[in-house]
Amino acid sequence: MxxxxxxxxxxxxxxxxWIRTLSSLVLGAVKGKVFEKNAELSVLLTGDxxxxxxxxxxxxxxxxxxxxxFSLLEGKRLKSGPGEGFPLGDVVLSVxxxxxxxxxxxxxxxxxxxxxxxxxxxxxxGYDHVTKAQETRMFGLQNRLLKKFGTKMDxxxx
Numbered sequence: 001m002x003x004x005x006x007x008x009x010x011x012x013x014x015x016x017x018w019i020r021t022l023s024s025l026v027l028g029a030v031k032g033k034v035f036e037k038n039a040e041l042s043v044l045l046t047g048d049x050x051x052x053x054x055x056x057x058x059x060x061x062x063x064x065x066x067x068x069x070f071s072l073l074e075g076k077r078l079k080s081g082p083g084e085g086f087p088l089g090d091v092v093l094s095v096x097x098x099x100x101x102x103x104x105x106x107x108x109x110x111x112x113x114x115x116x117x118x119x120x121x122x123x124x125x126g127y128d129h130v131t132k133a134q135e136t137r138m139f140g141l142q143n144r145l146l147k148k149f150g151t152k153m154d155x156x157x158x
Contacts, residue, residue: 001020001023001024001027001036001037001038001039001040001041002039002040002041002085003016003019003020003023003040003041003042003043004041004042004043005019005020005042005043005044005045006042006043006044006045007044007045007046008044008045008046008047008050009045009046009047009095012045013045013095013109013113014045014110014113018110019043019117022114022117022118022149023041023043023117023121024036025145025149026117026118026121026122026145026149027039027041027121027125029145029148029149030122030125030141030145031125035086038085038086039085039086039088040085040086040087040088041088041089041090041091041121041124042089042090042091043090043091043092043093043117044090044091044092044093045093045095046092046093046094046095047094047095047096048064048094048096048097049064050092050094051064051065051066051068051092051093051094051097052064052065054068054092055068058070064094064097065094065097066093066094066097066098066101066116067091067092067093067094067116067117067119067120068091068092068120069089069090069091069092069120069121069123069124070089070090070091070092071088071089071123071124072087072088072089073086073087073088073089073124073126088121088124088125089124091117091120091121091123091124092120093113093116093117093120095113098112098113098116099112111146111150114146114149115142115146118142118145118146119142122138122141122142127141
């Protein structure tokens, strides 16, 4: 996988290795190893102001949110041949919002960040939660992935 990780923060809350590990696990589980190997993904960890600006500009919502996904494959089929790259798009995470949500739910911050990154990647892969049926499908997959990868992520570099 080709992965670009950018931090628009003073401190890195998780390492690029942690992000790569989770991203690879999600892509490989959902689309297979060939797809995962050829995928191209960008992840930005930033603050509320930047996320709010992007949310307003691209979604018309003048408020911060926890995760935004910007697909480069909107409406395209996700299939590949050997050696072909898959430019999936960008996942933007608000670290302060993730921290607030984790604290409010009595949850580990890294677990919340894993949920948000998984959620963002699933959006890039075409999953959505507009209808109840879509929500059931996407959140079910998301929860299965997080449960499956929980112990693997706990043992990876912090």
